[in-house]
Amino acid sequence: xxxxxxxxxxxxxxxxxxxxxxxxxxxxxxxxxxxxxxxxxxxxxxxxxxxxxxxxxxxxxxxxxxxxxxxxxxxxxxxxxxxxxxxxxxxxxxxxxxxxxxxxxxxxxxxxxxxxxxxxxxxxxxxxxxxxxxxxxxxxxxxxxxxxxxxxxxxxxxxxxxxxxxxxxxxxxxxxxxxxxxxxxxxxxxxxxxxxxxxxxxxxxxxxxxxxxxxxxxxxxxxxxxxxxxxxxxxxxxxxxxxxxxxxxxxxxxxxxxxxxxxxxxxxxxxxxxxxxxxxxxxxxxxxxxxxxxxxxxxxxxxxxxx
Numbered sequence: 001x002x003x004x005x006x007x008x009x010x011x012x013x014x015x016x017x018x019x020x021x022x023x024x025x026x027x028x029x030x031x032x033x034x035x036x037x038x039x040x041x042x043x044x045x046x047x048x049x050x051x052x053x054x055x056x057x058x059x060x061x062x063x064x065x066x067x068x069x070x071x072x073x074x075x076x077x078x079x080x081x082x083x084x085x086x087x088x089x090x091x092x093x094x095x096x097x098x099x100x101x102x103x104x105x106x107x108x109x110x111x112x113x114x115x116x117x118x119x120x121x122x123x124x125x126x127x128x129x130x131x132x133x134x135x136x137x138x139x140x141x142x143x144x145x146x147x148x149x150x151x152x153x154x155x156x157x158x159x160x161x162x163x164x165x166x167x168x169x170x171x172x173x174x175x176x177x178x179x180x181x182x183x184x185x186x187x188x189x190x191x192x193x194x195x196x197x198x199x200x201x202x203x204x205x206x207x208x209x210x211x212x213x214x215x216x217x218x219x220x221x222x223x224x225x226x227x228x229x230x231x232x233x234x235x236x237x238x239x240x241x242x243x244x245x246x247x248x249x250x251x252x253x254x255x256x257x258x259x260x261x262x263x264x265x266x267x268x269x270x271x272x273x274x275x276x277x278x279x280x281x282x283x284x285x286x287x288x289x290x291x292x293x294x295x296x297x298x299x300x301x302x303x304x305x306x307x
Contacts, residue, residue: 015028017286022290024286024290031290035289039070039074054157055157056084056085056150057085057160059164062090062091062094063093071296072162075167075296076168078168080176085156087112088109088111088112089114089145090114091142112153114145117149125152128152141242147227151222157183158183160175160179160214160215166213167277167295169276169277169278172265173276183218185258187215190211190262191279209259212246214279222254227253230249266278
């Protein structure tokens with residue numbers, strides 16, 4: 001969780017990016033602070049009925065990213081044809097009004113509160129003492145909630161996780177084909193992974209290509225023993241290691257891991273006719289509003305409601 005001063009600094013960084021790099025500061029202000037809120041004025045439910053009971057879908061959110069979270073999740077329901085049980089992980093900063101909006105638009109979602117997770121899932125956490133202790137020691141790092149809470153909160157055979165800065169533009173055939181097969185392969189977005197252990201050793205070079213923006217796996221392919229070993233090797237004095245623990249942790253513990261096609265699930269570059277999803281990571285976050293939501297709005301399913 002971020003302190004107010006950190007949030008202000010981060011937003012000023014985005015303003016500078018919008019002004020000096022993208023040269024669209026007024027457009028950024030309009031689309032982020034005015035236009036993006038319109039999705040919260042809609043009167044219809046945005047979720048779709050679960051049609052695959054073996055799948056759980058997880059997204060972590062917070063007060064600062066609330067509007068972005070709504071657009072990301074709405075784009076998921078617009079692009080996908082397979083829908084699992086939705087789990088929304090609240091870092092503890094959502095207001096009662098924001099919780100009520102979630103219940104209005106996603107009434108069947110299960111809201112997991114990070115502050116009460118240790119009590120709500122005590123029996124499961126007690127099975128993994130290393131998970132329990134490292135999560136408690138570094139509660140303010142979202143990374144441990146992302147890899148631990150998503151695994152323990154649901155018992156479904158398959159798990160899909162995506163970040164709030166992901167927007168979906170087209171049906172993700174690669175992902176849905178794996179879901180139909182029961183996820184024999186684990187999938188992650190392609191990118192460079194941050195990779196250091198306590199002794200300075202690097203993660204296997206073959207595994208440095210992955211990004212944790214999108215993750216799909218079958219529970220049987222999630223090796224808890226390897227993840228425990230990984231946590232025990234982390235340099236807990238290194239904030240960057242802690243920040244990226246979910247990314248490197250998933251890379252280490254997921255069996256049969258493959259990268260999603262880089263030209264379809266992009267991080268850099270403009271959205272085009274081949275783009276299925278884009279991860280608007282922090283350096284490019286203003287484009288979420290300057291580019292991403294405009295592409296999403298071009299879909300009638302988002303702009304006019306379900307068809």
